[in-house]
Amino acid sequence: MWSTYDDYYKWLLSQNTTPGDMRLLFGLVPAYPVFMFLGICLVILVTAIQMNRRKVPLRELEIGILIIVPIGIIGGTFFGKVFLPNYQSWSNFYKVFFFWQPGMSFFGALLLGSAAGFGWFYKRSKVTQISMWVYLDLILVNILLGHALGRWGNLYNQEILGNPVSYESISWMPNFIKHRLFYFPNLMYYENSLEPGRHIYDDPLWFKSIYSNGILNLSITNNWKHIETGETLTELLTNKSLFQYRSPLFLIEGLGNIILWLLITFGVRNINRFSNKKNNPWSLQPEAYPSFWNPKFKSISEKKLIDWYTLAPVKYRKVKITNEDGESYELTMSLRSVWNKAYYWVEPDYESNKKLFSQIEEWRSDLYNATLKYQSDKKQFKIKLEKMKNEFNKKYKFTKSNLQEELKTQYKNNVTLEKQKMKEKQIEFNNKFSFGQRYLGVNPYGKELEKANNPNGFIVTRCGVSAGSYILGYGILRTILETQRQATEYMIPNHVVVNFLVLSLIILTGIFIIVMTQFVIPYKWREIGWLYEKTY
Structure with missing residues (x-):
């Protein structure tokens, strides 16, 4: 195809187009903001579908969009440009907010957008009684799809490209892709030697002025x-070593995002459907779960089926059975329906939860009263010490010198x-209520609550694990791809060490969230009447 920038600009002239036109979608509008908008719409659409399936009200999402999207865009454009040299002068600084121009940071958008979303959904969770982790699971993971779609905008801006490759290796790609798989030369620092101070970009049609008859x-x-x-400029335009085709890193990252979304959506969220090999529903009660995986009952007659009330209707499928008595219809279930009936849609045991609720409320009342009493005792303790000090000072002035030492000893005792009495009260209070219960809201009946809502001890994916998997998975994916990026396109541009340290921190954060939400939070921070991976 082309071997130098000179060849490329000649081709542009022959097509009667400009370098700026290469950034337009269908030659009409800038492609980058279009793909960004479509990516945001895709995230909202898929999230709304998933929330609707889980019967989560959409009102919080609708308002959250108006908060998260603008703040996310501001974060993306600010952090994507603020580290670049041409935006660090005060005369150009305002351009860091031009989100339609190249230089958007995905992590910047994620950072500010997530902070805004966290604050909004945390506040609303107290009203809706839907765990904040449920919202994060439903929204964060779907960002992968929007990100994959938005990456096509990077193609039109000719950014997010990988290592140099030969033209032959990309020749099979459509023209609209391979014609953009190289970086534009940076002509910002080129100045006219005959007219000092005049830069090449001062003339919008500079690339036409340097050619005469092609x-x-x-x-x-x-x-x-x-x-x-x-x-x-002659050396730049004619030097073959400076013009390099590059691998479509934007496309690789987009595909990686889609694969990661599939793994989390259909893998991580459904671990329980494949991990309970011995302790599974059809082993515990074969007649209740006729299915392909049930060795005793692949299907069962409606009369023999053991059924009970669930929070939503369980779907059964009728199958025709032929036997010695002739043809008849029996019921069978999908694996999804099996787990809905066995765990997700099981109505919490009323008596158990009522008893636990009473115990929790009684404990909270005790904590509240004990805290008030302890605070009152501390206040009275300080008042008493001050009173004792004042009385001592008065007596000390009018006490004979030979008795002053005795009075001082008595005061100290x-x-x-x-202080010893106050210390004993403090120890008693701390022994009765742990630090976590007093300051972190730990529920001492968390384990009993979990057992009441999962009496069979099924292995299930807890809410929050999907969000943690997204952070972990994308952190790993981005770390791998970062080795092929230009330094100016790092998450933190031009700062190699800091960039990879932050990526490592992101990976560790993902691991921490997975461990906490799967193994700690369900046993310490759960409440009756709230929606988690199921309704408690």
């Missing part, structure tokens, strides 16, 4: 020189005694 005009291009290296 041939490079050397008398013009030799006058344009790099202000630091002295390299002429009384203060020590009062």
